[in-house]
Amino acid sequence: xxxxxxxxxxxxxxxxxxxxxxxxxxxxxxxxxxxxxxxxxxxxxxxxxxxxxxxxxxxxxxxxxxxxxxxxxxxxxxxxxxxxxxxxxxxxxxxxxxxxxxxxxxxxxxxxxxxxxxxxxxxxxxxxxxxxxxxxxxxxxxxxxxxxxxxxxxxxxxxxxxxxxxxxxxxxxxxxxxxxxxxxxxxxxxxxxxxxxxxxxxxxxxxxxxxxxxxxxxxxxxxxxxxxxxxxxxxxxxxxxxxxxxxxxxxxxxxxxxxxxxxxxxxxxxxxxxxxxxxxxxxxxxxxxxxxxxxxxxxxxxxxxxxxxxxxxxxxxxxxxxxxxxxxxxxxxxxxxxxxx
Numbered sequence: 077x078x079x080x081x082x083x084x085x086x087x088x089x090x091x092x093x094x095x096x097x098x099x100x101x102x103x104x105x106x107x108x109x110x111x112x113x114x115x116x117x118x119x120x121x122x123x124x125x126x127x128x129x130x131x132x133x134x135x136x137x138x139x140x141x142x143x144x145x146x147x148x149x150x151x152x153x154x155x156x157x158x159x160x161x162x163x164x165x166x167x168x169x170x171x172x173x174x175x176x177x178x179x180x181x182x183x184x185x186x187x188x189x190x191x192x193x194x195x196x197x198x199x200x201x202x203x204x205x206x207x208x209x210x211x212x213x214x215x216x217x218x219x220x221x222x223x224x225x226x227x228x229x230x231x232x233x234x235x236x237x238x239x240x241x242x243x244x245x246x247x248x249x250x251x252x253x254x255x256x257x258x259x260x261x262x263x264x265x266x267x268x269x270x271x272x273x274x275x276x277x278x279x280x281x282x283x284x285x286x287x288x289x290x291x292x293x294x295x296x297x298x299x300x301x302x303x304x305x306x307x308x309x310x311x312x313x314x315x316x317x318x319x320x321x322x323x324x325x326x327x328x329x330x331x332x333x334x335x336x337x338x339x340x341x342x343x344x345x346x347x348x349x350x351x352x353x354x355x356x357x358x359x360x361x362x363x364x365x366x367x368x369x370x371x372x373x374x375x376x377x378x379x380x381x382x383x384x385x386x387x388x389x390x391x392x393x394x395x396x397x398x399x400x401x402x403x404x405x406x407x408x409x410x411x412x413x414x415x416x417x
Contacts, residue, residue: 104132104135104136104137105135105136105137105311106136106137106139107131107136107137107138107139107159107160107311107315108138108139108141108157108158108159108160109122109138109139109140109141109158109159109160109161109162109315110141110142110143110149110152110153110158110160110161110162111140111141111142111143111149111161111162112143112145112146112148112149112161112162112163112164112297113142113143113144113145113162114142114143115142115337115340115341115344116337116341116344116349116352117266117333117334117337117349117350117352117353117355117356118162118266118297118352118356119140119162119337119340120323120326120333120334120336120337120349120353120356121186121319121322121323121325121326121333122140122162122319122322123140123322123333123336123337123339123340124322124325124326124332124333124336125318125319125321125322125323125325126138126140126322126336127336127339127340128322128325130318130319130321130322131314131315131318133318134314134315134317134318135311135314136311136314136315136318138315138318140340141158143161145218146163146164146167146168146218146220146297147167147171147218149161149162149163149300150163150167150168150171150180150300151171153180153300153301153302153305154171154175154178154180154302156302156304159301159302159305159311159312159315160183160299160300160301160302160305160312160315161299161300162186162297162298162299162300163297163298163300164220164296164297165182165185165294165295165296165297165298165300165382165386165401166220166223166224166294166382166385166386166389166390167220167223168180168182168298168300168401169382169383169386169387169390169392169396169401170386170390170392172396172400172401173387173392173393173394173395173396174392178302178303179302179303180300180301180302180303180401181300181301181306181400181401181402181403182295182298182299182300182301182374182401182402182403183298183299183300183301183306183312183316183403183406183407184298184299184316184319184320184371184372184373184406184407185295185296185297185298185372185373185374186296186297186298186299186323186361186372187295187296187297187298187356187360187361188295188296188360188361188363188365188366189286189288189296189359189360189361189363190224190286190287190288190292190294190295190296190360191264191265191266191286191288191296191297191356191359191360192220192221192224192228192262192263192264192265192286192287192288192292192296193221193262193263193264193265193268193284193285193286193287194208194213194221194225194228194260194261194262194263194284194285195260195261195262195263195265195268195269195272195282195283195284195285196208196259196260196261196282196283196285197256197281197282197283198280198281198282198283200259200283201259202259202260202283203283204232205228205229205232205234205285205290206232206233206234208229208234208239208259208260208285209229209234209235209236209238209239210238210239210240211239211240211259211260212239212240212241212242212258212259212260213225213239213240213241213242213258213259213260213261213262214241214242214244214249214252214253214258214260214261214262215241215242215243215261215262216243216244216245216246216249217241217243219262219263220264221262221263221264221287222241222262223389223390224287224292224294224385224386224389225239225262225389226388226389227287227292227294227385227386227388227389228285228287228290228291228292228389230388230389231287231290231291231292232290232291242257242258246271249261250271250272250275251275253272253277254272254275254276254277265284265286265355265359266352266355266356266359266360267352268284269282269284269355270348270351270352270355274348286359292381292385293377293378293381293382293385294378294381294382294385294386295374295378295379295382296360298374299316299319299372306403306406309405309406312406313406313408315406316372316406316407316408317408317412319372320370320371320372320407320408320412320413321412323361323371323372324371324413324414324415324416325416326353326357327357327361327362327371327415327416327417328415328416328417330350330353330354330357331350333350333353334346334347334349334350334353337349337353362415362417365378366415367415369410369413370410370412370413370414370415371413371415372407372408372413373404373407373413374402374404376398379398379401379402380398382401383395383396383398383401
């Protein structure tokens with residue numbers, strides 16, 4: 077009898093686990109989200125939404141975890157370990173092409189303008205992007221700016237094959253770049269500028285080649301979800317709407333976003349994260365397209381450009397359709413997406 081009871085309990089637990097996103101009356105539905113990176117300014121909108129109870133108000137118990145880059149976050153979403161993650165769309169396109177059954181899609185755009193960049197010393201031998209040909213650049217193999225560099229080079233009309241890449245851990249690499257060991261460094265601009273400033277190289281000493289300023293039209297990070305998590309439209313819609321609300325609040329009040337980062341990570345330097353967040357908001361979020369279409373929205377032309385630039389840069393074996401990488405069915409209304417500032 078005890079064995080039958082245990083079997084019935086196990087069967088009930090299995091059935092419950094297999095039921096996607098069922099919310100019991102009066103309870104909060106668990107939802108697992110991966111930031112794709114550590115607790116810093118890039119997490120502000122999610123953390124503020126959590127702090128202000130937007131997820132709870134939407135009926136969700138959202139767990140926000142740190143990550144180790146877009147590739148790792150996308151793999152975790154693809155495996156079902158997480159329902160959604162903030163991740164680079166180019167990396168998601170690559171993952172879907174290499175894993176045709178994955179079915180990952182972006183359900184909202186986080187960075188309207190791509191934050192990938194190459195940083196060089198101001199007044200040095202590299203005055204324009206084409207001067208990077210044949211130079212030595214700091215950038216790890218998983219680095220999105222390194223992976224998209226061929227598309228950037230193509231847009232600037234030079235051959236990227238002669239570039240020598242240095243795979244050095246970011247902390248050591250930053251110090252060595254400041255010392256002059258490398259000609260350039262590949263970063264998200266808001267990461268690079270703050271990392272180098274902390275090591276004595278201020279923005280006034282740097283020339284920055286942002287890919288979005290030099291012909292590339294790809295989106296940056298988006299909210300990437302798997303097929304199973306998208307089966308429950310109510311839960312995913314609630315998550316995207318609450319997240320949108322959080323980021324709109326941050327764009328309107330960057331100081332509140334930095335405070336939310338500090339509240340989650342007491343060791344964070346709030347002033348540095350405030351400065352970083354201002355760079356994120358002004359440089360990648362508060363754009364003409366975001367003002368026109370609202371936070372999280374995408375256009376077919378920019379999505380197609382994201383696919384084309386990724387396929388060309390990564391040398392992918394096939395090119396997915398826009399519908400294979402994006403859905404807008406979880407976005408809130410245009411009114412709810414509208415920026416306040």
